Every structure is written in C-alpha cells, then in structure tokens.
Amino acid sequence: MSDVFMNTYHRLPVVFTEGEGSWLKDARGKRYLDFGSGIAVNCLGHGYPPLVKAIADQAARFNHVCNYYQSDVSMAFAEKLVAACAGAGMEKLFLCNSGAEANEGACKIARKYSLKKYGPGRHTIVTLEGSFHGRTITTLSATGQEKFHVDFGPFTEGFLFVPPRDIAALDRTLDEKSVAGFLVEAIQGESGIIPQDAAYLEVAAKFCAERDILLMFDEIQCGIGRTGTFLACEAYKLRPDVVTLAKGMAGGVPAGAVLAGEKAAGVLQSGDHGSTFGGNPLAAAAGLVVLDTVNTPDFLAGIFRKGERIRAVIRDWNHPRVGAIRGRGLMIGVDIDAEAWPVLEAALEEGLLLLSAGPKTLRFLPPYTISDGEIDLGLEILRRVLDRF
Numbered sequence: 001m002s003d004v005f006m007n008t009y010h011r012l013p014v015v016f017t018e019g020e021g022s023w024l025k026d027a028r029g030k031r032y033l034d035f036g037s038g039i040a041v042n043c044l045g046h047g048y049p050p051l052v053k054a055i056a057d058q059a060a061r062f063n064h065v066c067n068y069y070q071s072d073v074s075m076a077f078a079e080k081l082v083a084a085c086a087g088a089g090m091e092k093l094f095l096c097n098s099g100a101e102a103n104e105g106a107c108k109i110a111r112k113y114s115l116k117k118y119g120p121g122r123h124t125i126v127t128l129e130g131s132f133h134g135r136t137i138t139t140l141s142a143t144g145q146e147k148f149h150v151d152f153g154p155f156t157e158g159f160l161f162v163p164p165r166d167i168a169a170l171d172r173t174l175d176e177k178s179v180a181g182f183l184v185e186a187i188q189g190e191s192g193i194i195p196q197d198a199a200y201l202e203v204a205a206k207f208c209a210e211r212d213i214l215l216m217f218d219e220i221q222c223g224i225g226r227t228g229t230f231l232a233c234e235a236y237k238l239r240p241d242v243v244t245l246a247k248g249m250a251g252g253v254p255a256g257a258v259l260a261g262e263k264a265a266g267v268l269q270s271g272d273h274g275s276t277f278g279g280n281p282l283a284a285a286a287g288l289v290v291l292d293t294v295n296t297p298d299f300l301a302g303i304f305r306k307g308e309r310i311r312a313v314i315r316d317w318n319h320p321r322v323g324a325i326r327g328r329g330l331m332i333g334v335d336i337d338a339e340a341w342p343v344l345e346a347a348l349e350e351g352l353l354l355l356s357a358g359p360k361t362l363r364f365l366p367p368y369t370i371s372d373g374e375i376d377l378g379l380e381i382l383r384r385v386l387d388r389f
C-alpha cells in the first residue's frame with residue numbers, strides 16, 4: 001500500500017493488479033469475486049472484450065478533441081443516450097465526467113430556468129434528508145447528511161432538506177415563490193439502498209408540475225440499467241425534467257451526464273457551462289458499448305432476474321444476522337445485526353468484494369454480466385462469513 005495518497009478513504013488492505021469478468025486479482029495472484037463493481041461503475045465487469053476493443057480502437061484514432069468541435073463518436077454516444085432516456089422525456093444532454101459534476105449542472109439548470117422565468121429569489125433546491133449527491137461544495141450542500149458537512153463550511157446557499165415520505169413537509173417546503181428544483185434519488189444509494197415510496201414520488205411530481213419546480217432525478221448510482229429498467233424512475237412511471245447519470249455510464253471510463261426534458265432542455269446556452277473532458281471520445285466509445293449491451297429488453301430483464309435471485313437466496317437463509325433486504329435489480333441493501341466493515345474485511349479474506357451503505361448495511365452492486373454460478377459462489381462465501389459474526 002502506498003502512503004502518498006491523502007488519507008481520504010478507509011481502505012481495505014488489498015492492491016489489485018488484474019481483472020477479468022466478475023473477478024479481480026491482487027499482486028500475489030489471489031482472486032476476488034467482485035460484488036461491488038467499483039461502486040456501480042464496472043457494469044460489464046472487467047476486461048469485457050467489446051469494451052476493451054472500443055477503447056483501444058478509439059485511442060488509436062484520437063483521445064480527445066475540445067468542445068470547440070464535435071466528434072463522430074461523442075455525437076453517436078450522445079444521440080444514443082438521449083434516445084435511451086427518451087421514454088422518461090429527455091431531449092438534450094450535457095456530457096461531463098462525474099456524478100458531482102452532473103448534479104452541479106442540474107442545479108445550474110434549475111436556477112437559470114427559474115431566474116429567467118420568475119426573476120431573482122426563486123433559487124432554492126430541495127433534497128431529501130439522507131440523500132447523497134456528491135462531494136463538491138455545492139453537491140455537499142445538496143447532500144442531506146450532516147456527517148458530510150463537518151469542517152467544510154461555508155456552503156453554497158439555497159439548499160433545504162425534507163424528511164423522506166413526509167408529504168406535508170414537502171408541501172410546505174416546495175414553495176413556488178422560492179424553490180427552483182427538487183432533486184431526488186429514485187433509490188437512495190449511500191444511505192442504505194432505500195427505494196423511494198411510489199405514492200410519495202407521485203405527489204412530489206404533481207407538486208413540482210403545479211408549481212413549475214423542476215423535478216430532477218439523481219440516477220447516478222441507480223441508472224444505466226442497474227435496477228432492471230434503463231432509468232430507475234421508469235419503474236415509477238414518472239417523467240422528470242432533469243436526470244443526472246455517471247458511474248456505470250462508460251463501464252469504468254469516467255463519464256457523467258445531465259439530461260433535460262422539454263421544459264429545461266434549452267436553458268443552458270452558449271457560454272453558460274462547460275467541461276474540458278466532457279464528451280471525451282474514449283468515454284464516448286466505451287459508453288456506446290455500454291448502451292448497446294445494456295439497453296435491450298432481454299439484458300435488462302436479466303439484471304432484474306439476477307437481483308430477484310440474490311434477494312430470494314438471502315431471504316431463504318433465515319440467517320439470524322440478516323434483517324431487512326431492500327432494492328431492485330442489481331442494487332441491493334441488506335441490513336445486518338453486526339458492524340458492516342468487519343464483515344467486509346472478513347469477506348475480503350475469503351475472496352469476496354462487498355460494499356457497505358451505512359454502518360450496518362451490506363450493499364451489493366455486482367456487474368450485470370455476473371453469472372448465476374458466480375452469484376451462488378459469492379453468496380455461499382457471504383453466508384460462511386456471517387456465520388462467524
């Protein structure tokens with residue numbers, strides 16, 4: 001392990017040197033089954049041949065052109081991504097590099113939309129308590145978890161939090177005189193894989209429509225097919241005004257996007273926003289493979305089925321350490337009656353990579369390409385590990 005990195009992460013003691021499919025290998029040649037995909041990023045596993053080829057072919061052509069121009073590959077990717085989100089009403093996008101950057105873009109769109117239509121003072125963005133929207137100063141301001149706010153103030157003004165599922169609080173807070181946007185994760189990721197209540201979201205969408213407040217879905221963790229529909233909000237049959245994406249978007253190459261529907265697609269104009277690497281050709285080439293692979297009915301149904309299988313197997317254990325099991329598709333949270341981190345350490349020793357989401361919740365975000373045999377193997381390891389706690 002190197003100590004030149006700033007001490008920002010609580011890391012497990014392993015150094016990876018190779019990957020193939022659902023497996024990673026460390027420097028000593030030990031193999032690990034990957035149930036985390038680098039936190040929902042490597043959605044097609046490691047070394048997926050069409051992805052490797054697309055990146056290599058694009059690298060041989062050109063790595064980058066600046067946004068003075070367009071490139072064939074980023075045009076093809078952008079059009080396909082917008083088409084993949086057209087069912088949710090998306091019409092245009094801005095390409096960037098990460099989730100936080102995508103959410104920054106969403107906040108800018110909401111504020112400018114409101115300013116141009118209603119004048120100053122209507123700039124508040126409302127998010128949920130327990131939400132996670134990123135680590136920049138503004139996306140931390142949008143993140144409704146106090147523990148992330150310690151030490152970094154002052155924050156960007158104009159963010160308010162509401163308790164999840166509390167319709168009265170939402171009604172009070174979504175004030176049409178001061179609020180520009182409501183930003184929400186369809187399934188909260190970092191705080192424990194907590195799906196939103198469908199009735200709550202329906203009312204939220206109605207309030208937003210009636211009060212001309214932009215409804216913005218942060219699909220950074222739950223989008224790109226992870227829950228068995230291309231966007232998680234499709235399962236709620238909602239048409240947001242803005243959607244943000246990142247993580248799995250280019251199968252491991254950094255990429256993010258903010259998409260907008262009819263109301264907001266024209267808000268950002270020349271000079272309003274930019275990003276040097278946004279729409280990078282390597283990311284676009286990789287993203288095209290992700291879209292072509294993931295966005296078919298059979299593939300998406302496979303993601304959903306694998307998720308059901310994982311949940312059913314764990315439920316059938318009736319394990320004394322296992323509590324609530326939540327999530328959809330391959331985005332699963334399992335509450336355990338033990339601290340999660342020692343379980344992650346013990347699983348690592350046994351060759352299984354797990355994630356946590358909160359102090360006592362295990363989080364599974366395996367690659368979509370994981371086989372049933374690999375799922376069974378990983379769950380068998382997990383069961384053995386939990387028996388020791």
Ligand SMILES: Cc1ncc(COP(=O)(O)O)c(C=O)c1O
Pocket residue numbers: 097098099100101103132133134135185189190218219220221246247
């Ligand atoms: C829902 C959600 N929004 C935003 C982010 C921030 O994304 P990034 O780390 O790419 O900036 C994350 C990252 O975990 C996330 O899960």
